[in-house]
Amino acid sequence: MQSSRYDALVGFFVLLGGAALLFLALKAGNLLSLNFQDTYTVTAKFDNIGGLKPGAAVKSAGVVVGRVGTISFDDKSFQARVILNMNQGVAFPKDSSAKILTSGLLGEQYIGLEPGAEEKNLAAGDIITQTQSAVVLENLIGQFLYNKAADASSTPASGEKQ
């Protein structure tokens, strides 16, 4: 008698706790973005990846078409080797280019893929050669100051403007 009342109430409590965990995992966490689709891997080499992290999105035209897998350092070319897990069924021309972009001013970094014009498509294991590194704020400021200084002195000898 009494214990069956407890049964129902305790059941509700456990269900509520489970629902709260599910809410945290699905709505607050990124469980939905873990995809279990088939992927093929493509490698891209960057001079500087900035703050790119494993798991970041690979977007083309703003749509997520893959995720960044592992990031490692290539000590032959002294570049960062980024493995991209591309969704199966999304094909890109062989000469597509990859850029590291930032969503918003303080947002996280992602890879933007721009399709090329080649007939053949990227296959598993291919390497994307045309890449553009992340923008590093210090370099940008350095460049800006250098240009300012060059303008101010207005000597034509400083020919290293970029």
Next chain:
Amino acid sequence: MIGFATAIGRGLRLKLGDWGWSARLLGTLLMHLGACLRRFSLVREQIFFLGNRSLSIIGVSGLFVGFVLALQGYYTLQRYGSAEAVGLLVALSLVRELGPVVAALLFAGRAGTSLTAEIGLMKAGEQLSAMEMMAVDPVQRVLAPRFWAGFIAMPLLAAVFSAVGIIGGWLVAVPLIGIDAGSFWSQMQGGVDVFKDVGNGFVKSVVFGVTVSFVALLQGYACKPTPEGVSQATTRTVVLSSLAVLGLDFILTAMMFSI
């Protein structure tokens, strides 16, 4: 001089004896998992008392902590022009830290004290001795179901706290302040990792559940069987379990998130 040394030695021996006794009690409680699962109705009754009855205070506190986090977070973040990140701030602070810790502190105050008082009064009324006379093990019959009920109820309460807090943060950030709902959720989903943040928060809440239930039961079981003894034990439960939760929280955070 010799008297002083004797006092130190005696104190140390008693302290070590206490610790050993506590550790053995914890071991016994853990060993009784099988017996508790066989007679789950006892645990269920305790989950009702520890869990369901704590839901109201956990829910209301979670809601208000979420409100305040969103307001304070917005105040700081809007100075840097990134007010949209308030969702991320609320979710990360709740899931990683405040959910388990504040829920455990409330659980200690709401459920731990009642456990201590109940066990202490049972001891003062010699009910535990009576059980032993009837060849019923009081640790197995009375303490273990309460311990495992705390073990089960605490993580669920912490999850409810965090979830309600995030909803509270949403209520303040989106309808009240007017932050875009889409960026509120997407920033949150972009920054909260299911295993690293939610999973580790869950592990924390399990550890705190064990800690608070154990401290409460230990204080009740070891208290002096007098009215003063029970009242002192109840106070000690709150003080010790709060300190233990905060100390363990630091250790767990350092272990989980700094590596």
